[in-house]
Amino acid sequence: MLGLSLGLASAGVLILFIQRGITFDTFHRDNDRIYFVQTADAEDRYNQTVYPILGQMVKTYPEIETGTHVQGWNNVWLNYKGKDLQKNTKYVDSTFFDVFSFKLKYGNAATALKRKQSIVLDEKVAEALFGERNPVGENVVVEDSLSFTVTGVLEPVPANSSIQFEVLLPVSNLEGNPDFASGADWYNTFASVYLKLRKGADPGKLEAKFPAFAKTHFTAEGQKRQIRIAPLEDYVHYENPNFRWMIYGAVTIALFIVLIISINMVNLNTAMSFTRAKEVAVRKVTGSTLRQILAQFWTESALVLMASLAIAIVFGVLYLVPQFNEFREGRMQLVVNWQQDSATFLTLIGIIGIITFVAGTVPAAYLNRLDLRDTLKGKLSGKPASRNWTQGTLIVVQLVIAVILVVGAIAVRWQIDYMRRADTGFRGENIVVVSSDLQYKDRNAATAQFVPILNGLKQNSRIESVATSSIVPTRYWSNYNIYTPEGTEPKDVRLRHVGTSTGYARTYGIRMIEGRDFSEDLDGKGEHHPVVINEAARKAFGWTSAVGKRLRQGNNSDVYTVVGVMKDFHYGPLKERIEPLLHWYDGPPGLRSYLTLKFADIKQAREVLSDLERDMKKIPSKRPFQYFYMQEELSKQYNDLDGIWKMVNFVTLLAIVIAFAGIFGLISLAASKRTKEIGIRKVLGANVRGIAVLLSRDFVILLVIALLIGLPLAYSFVIKYLASFEYHVHLPWYVFGLVALGALALTIATVGFQGIKAALADPVKSLRSE
Structure with missing residues (x-):
């Protein structure tokens, strides 16, 4: 019941997550008629479009009933x-x-x-x-x-x-808003637009009309992109491509758990059927039919499973759901709603029904086939449980699942540690980032008060470097545009672009491999729009040398001059490749979103931050003073993977506990069946070690078979999983050896304990037992 309760609780939470995932955005009335507008280019397809498109589409296409912007600003x-x-x-x-x-x-x-x-x-x-x-x-x-x-x-x-x-x-x-209006044109794609089509409208035919629409309304540069529409329920999968794989992973793990608890139930019921052979035989002699015997076994299994479900619900609601939400860190939190979640509860009832049917039918059918005379005379032989082919197969399946989960948990942990320790291409040590955009009540007055504070920080001997910027590593905008170099062979390249000021590269230790960083003396007037690109951008343009090259931005007549090339650095998590990047000059240091301080000794940060907080509080604002350590922020990038690892760990531990609890029960039953045999062997001179080996041998053989099947499968799964990361660890061969040794040790400890216990029993009592 303990194994069943844990298994059902875990499966229930996963099924609840799966239900939420597969019903994403499906709760709206007329959901099948709601679509969102996308932009597609040669490299990507994303969920934003130009702002004016909605009004013009509603006017142009009678297939569209209505629509709305959902605009963040x-x-x-x-x-x-x-x-x-x-x-x-x-x-x-x-x-x-x-x-x-x-x-x-x-x-x-x-x-x-x-x-x-x-x-x-x-x-x-x-x-x-x-x-x-x-x-x-x-x-x-x-x-x-x-x-x-x-x-x-x-x-x-x-x-x-x-x-x-x-x-x-x-x-x-x-x-x-003037800032908003200046970008709300037929080129910039930052708007989220949703359409509700009329009944019977064909979205495919509607989409086929969009190329002509783009030629009529989009700017010349914008016409290189395509307009697409997709069903609302697909929005989350375009926004987070990994979400679909999370659902698949949850389905796989839930099936594993259900399979393990089902195998345990069937195995234990089958093994225990030996002790009930005479009972079934007597019932048959007194007139019981197969249907009545089946009903009895089904009822007994159902009672055990329903009691386990009651425990599972309490454990799941009070412990597992809060733990799961903690793993998710605010993303799609699970809240149990008995009316809304009836599908999850009915699924669990269905699982219980299937397990009840199989776990009750297998032993009842087996006992029903036995010869009545031999059974009543006690001539039913008690073979070791592992010699039963079906039972042995089920044990192997359980162990294979456990092995795959163990290797998977190790792979996730190694990958997380690898990414946290990997060279990011910049220095995060001794760096503190202060959130300097505190929603000031008077921006101009705040700037005037902030400049002396900034100058004081630059003069502080405990601070090596200071930078102000709109972004910092781990918090780069998803802001892109097409850049075209001047020359005889122009090549369009899509760059992620952000603004920074002087001191940014120096503060973060980002190495310049060509040219220079921004300079207040040289770039202060901003007359030639200096930009700094990374290695990936230089490679994308096909240049061997970039300094002095001139770029034009889509929908912008300004010319940008490359003054330097940064060595590639990971401004986001290592799961993603380093994209072509451009920094434009955002002016001299001033009041921006972030203030970065690099300390000679991080231990001195607390006193400096305390003084800075006191000074910043003098500027009227709405937000409190906040800061974070860059090293901690780098680690937080992988908190979602930590959550996955914790979940896999829990499921792995659950699989091991259930599997080996089942094996322990089977070896106990096997020993009880062979009580007289063990007694006779001891009387004839067999020692404790020999008897323990005799009882344990068959289970160890099953484990070896499971390892031979499970380790190659685990290797295959791990290789595919790690390949989903742009930068990943290579799991060494000895990890698989350690898993095999650990499984062998655990199996020997489990079956050996019961084997030794049986071998130490008094042979006199065992020989007198009936």
Whole structure:
């Protein structure tokens, strides 16, 4: 029951995750008619498009019933009677609730976003500002100066929704922003656009019309890209290609667990059938039919399994679900909802039904086939459990699964450690990054106050280098554009591009292999738009020397001059290849998103940070002073893999415990069947070691067979898994040897203990037993 409970609890949580995963974004009304617009080029296909496309598409194509933007731009600050909150904000059209079926607790979905000064809050935000009462009709202050009326309160957004938000504002408020308007053209692809097609509309035929649409409306550079549409339920898979593999992995592990507990149940029931042979024979003599015998065995198995399920539910809800959510670190958290999760519960009931049927049928059918006379006379021979071909096969399957999981857990751990220890191409030691964008109430005044603080840091003898930037390693934007070099043979290259200032490369120890880094003296006026590229970009352009080369950016008449080439460095996790990268000059050090401090001795950081916090607090702002150590941030990149490793570890331990608990039960039953044989052997001079070996030998042989099958399979799986990482470790051969030795040692300890115990029993008692 312990093994069954653990197994069912683990399988239940995985099935719950699978259910959430395969139903991602499917809870909307008319879900089959909701699509999102994508951009495709020669290298990629991504879930954004140009901002003006929605209005023009709705006008042009009668197949489209309606649509909406779901635009991120900034997370607005809300104020109500002195309470300040900043929450995840999305800007949407008035048709948002015509496309999506997010439920409102208060308010009318049809009119909630009609007025420009409307605001819709989720339940938790509304409660934080207004308490338990209905706030519809109340006014809140947005961004310190604008008054908005609460027109709706949302029920919790499902965790398996690709659109996550806490505040909704009409997108018309964003269109008046000059910075937003300058990029909302027919070239820049940063908008998330969703369409609801009319009933019967063919998305394939609609998509076939888009090339002509692009030629009519897109800029000349933009026409090199394709417009595509995809079903809403595919959004998460384009955004996170690994999510599908996570679901497949969860399905595989859940099947492994169910298979292991099923094998254990069948094996133990079959082994125990020996002790019930006379009982079944007597029942048959007194008139019991096969159906009645089967019903008895099914009922007994069902009672055990239902009791295990009750324990599993308690354990799963109270322990495993919170642990799983911790592994996921905020991504698609599992919340048990008995009504919503009925499919998971019914799946578990179905699993129990199948196990009950198989575990009850196999021993009942076996006993029903035995000769009544031999059974009643006690002539049923008690062969060792492992000599039963079916039982032996099931044991081998269990052990193969356990071996694969053990090797898999080791491979994941080695890969994580390899990535954390690998050379990133920059120096993260002794570096502290301060979040310097604290949402200042007066940006200009804050800049004036920040400059003396920055100058003081540069003069501090405990600090080796200072840099301000909009990005830092591990936090690079997913911001790309096409760059074309001037020359006789122009070649378009898609570059990730970000802005940095002087001191960035020096602070992070990024080596320049050609040319120079940015310089305040040389680049201060920004007259020739200096840029620094990495090795991957130089290679993509086909250059042997890049300094002095001139680039033009798509949809931009400016000319950018390459002044230096950085050695390739990992600005993201090692799972991804180093992409062609361009840094543009963001001006001299100033008030930006991040302030990076490189210390001569990291032990001196605390005192400097304490003084810096005191100085920064003098600048009126809404956010608290925050910082992080770069070494810790580099390690955090792999927290999601840590979560996977912990889950695999748990499942591996579970598989080992269940498998070897089953083997322990089988060796115990095997020893009890051979009680008289052991007694006779001892009387005739057999020693304890010989008897223990006799009982253990068959199980050890099964383990060797399992290793011969499991280790090659594990090697094959591990090679494929590690190949999914652009930079990966190579698992040495001796790991497989250690797994084999560990499995052998555990098997010998498990069966040997019971074997020795049986061998030490008093032969007089065993020979007198009936």
